[in-house]
Amino acid sequence: MRSRRPAPPVRKIAAVDRYDPREVEARWQAVWAEERTWEVPNPGEEGFDPAKPKAYVLEMLPYPSGEPHIGHLKVYSVGDAIAHYRRRNGAHVIHPMGYDAFGLPAENHAIKTGEHPRTATEASIESFRKQFREWGISIDWSREVSTHTPEYYRWTQWIFLQLFEKGLAYRSEAPVHWCPEDATVLANEQVIDGRCERCGTPVIVRNLEQWFFRITDYADRLLADFDLLESWPEHVITMQRNWIGRSEGAEVVFRCEELDLDFPVFTTRPDTLFGATFFVLAPEHQQLSKLVEGTDAEEAVRDYVNETAREAAEERGSDERPKTGVPLGRTVTNPVNGEQIPMFVADYVLMDYGTGALMAVPAHDQRDHDFATAFDLPIRTVVEPADGSEVPEGEAYTEHSEDQGLVNSGEFDGTPASEAITVVTEWLEAEGRGEAAVNYRLRDWLVSRQRYWGAPIPIINCEDCGMVPVPDDQLPVKLPEVEDYAPKGKSPLAAAEDWVKTECPKCGGSGRRETDTMDTFVDSSWYFIRYLDPQNTEAAWSREAADNWMPVDQYIGGVEHAILHLMYARFFVKALADMGHLGVQEPFANLFTQGMITRDGAKMSKSRGNVVPPADYVERYGADTLRTYICFIGPPDRDADWRDEGVDGVQRFLSRLWRLGREVAERTEFGEPGGATPESGDARVLVAKAHWAIGKVTRDFERGFQFNTAISAVMELVNEAYRLKDGLYGEGAGDAALRFATATAASLIWPFAPHLGAEVYEMLTGDRVWETEWPEADEGLLATDTVTYVVQVNGKLRARLETEADAGEEDVLELARGDEGVQRHLDGKEVVKEVFVPGKLVNIVVR
């Protein structure tokens, strides 16, 4: 801890004897705003030191709606603690802020009130901005961005066109999810249990022409590059892995000879091909009408298809309900044995997985088994347990390890099932009837929305030239002003006829603008790069700035974004890296997902009346108390239940530290807080405790996010100072120890309670705590002359012994055996073994 400056001005020792957070916090906030303390330069700018390591600390940007809630306070408190810690450990820390300002809530509000969504959005942004300052979050405000400004979405549009040029953005007709309530299409990721993620309305499937990003091209890299991440929560990786849903198997072609049609299917079990006894198509399958046209089955099939189309995806998805379907009166040929097997249409086959058709193997797939039972179809076992054990009645046998061999499978009989997968696939390849294949659950990302409040898609449709990108010098395509924000099945932008009608940039003929806007997840898939060079009008960012700061060293946010945002952003970074705009493959090296704050065990909601409005609480307790409480309540990745009594406790602690600081500043000589390390006595005990706390807090930061134990260590230090202070005042070593201990407590609490930390530290040292280096624990000080040995008999604690730290094994054992409490338990028993752990413990085993 460096120090020494002239004695502090009088005002720095508060005149009141009560900790007044409002006064303290306002003063320091003014200093940080005035001096722009948290701004950090880019390479080449004044103040940039290439020798310093960089740290990009980022919390997910807020969606500005109304006022910030307690979850915001948590995520930014946690992030700020990390940012402060890294700064004082010598890094250039970039810690920016922005707003994810496009989106439905503002637009729905606009529809109701007729007021432009920009008005409510910008009012909300102002409120967020104000509260972030009142919370004392150390933000580099020079880098602030908001996704709804033309200066920002100009570059969102630029990225769209980059993807378009590379064939990664395309327009296509496909069955897509449509939310009738919000009157827009949704991405697969935004459909939860068959319902719209935003409003909960059951979605329906419609065939529409829409814009997609080709994220499926990146499926394998999105999986493989988990290896490039430093530290992500295991469950987030698992969720993404499941979502991408890679499975290996084979594509096998079944042929309908009558109509000369080939039906490829995907299977993970080519080893069971001989067990395929029927064949099923999804109701949405394109060839269906061709198969039944003019046959007896036509009407029944049409009815069945219409019926399933009416059903919500939600009901169809249940595996509880009985299998339904209709025979087509056609057969296909099983390529391995030439068998003609009957075809069906059934809604348990999904159009958007595999090829929308499957070979049914009822003996070895439960769903096929259920269908076969319902329709009385043959069930042929082709894989048997090697040990001859029975398969339960009514169940499919799905094992396929080397302990199972093939039967009823012609030349493949006896081949172990695990091996048969490869062998049969090779055979299919040789025969030209199939090949090894990989299938994914992941679909391309549907990005167009028929809504107003988003970035317009920068494409012009020309009768002669087709889809033409808006030339770079004409960006941004500004959102037009309209009268009515309500969606009517097409985008509200379509009503702005003057805007829609334009000139084709290619041929100069008449063109019409694309009227859909982009999914807001597009905006938030690259904001963390714009922060690095936010003022740039020539490019979305400079490679130099991006190379300097990327990747994000610590990303913090809610687990609800585990799939959507985090996967889209990974995709963007990979695509941009492929185009040469970035030098990294992954945006977020370390990810931390914070838990929710509940109250009375339930999620906070207005209807439940258990909301903790941060502004009210900051007014009442001050920001430092709230921030520290949130970090103290429990491990930040877990959910935690809010209790006002707990807040009182933290307030008490901060107030104790403030009063200690003031008292020590008054009653001891201003000067070097460290001084010479006292040899012995309470002064030494206190200094040692301070070093212990430094070590503990430092380890808790280094190990991750163990803020609750870090704060408790500072509490212990403060408690120790209170316990010892009255005996230490007035002697040189005692005064110095008190100053050191108190300044250390202020220094260690700084990442959580910056205003108070700065205040107390300045009272005692005249220095600004954020300009000092993070303290280092003197491990040597922690060693003491005497140690306490724990004495166990048969593993149970029986005595404690104070002894010289350097006492030998025999001496300690001798002492232990002689102890009265130990004696009682040794009496009349035979000592079998004695365990000695130097400096710690003795265990005497008796019989």
Place this chain on the structure above:
RNA sequence: GCCGGAGUGGCGGAACGGCAGACGCUAAUGCCUCAAAAGCAUUUGCCCUUCGGGGCGUGUGGGUUCGACUCCCACCUCCGGCACCA
């Protein structure tokens, strides 16, 4: 069903295989005060106690070990994610 995560006092939570319950809340008592608030101090897992101490305790049942909240096996409960994915 599959994949994650978690079970410790009245509560939130601590514990490199070595003193279970740090720290905080709550509660009780005392000091200060005319009084209250604030503050300060002590106690606060359960049971028994002759007040020395003793017994029991980390979801359940086993195991490894001198020693297990911690490691291994089996199970129970709760939370989250995915789910007719071929």
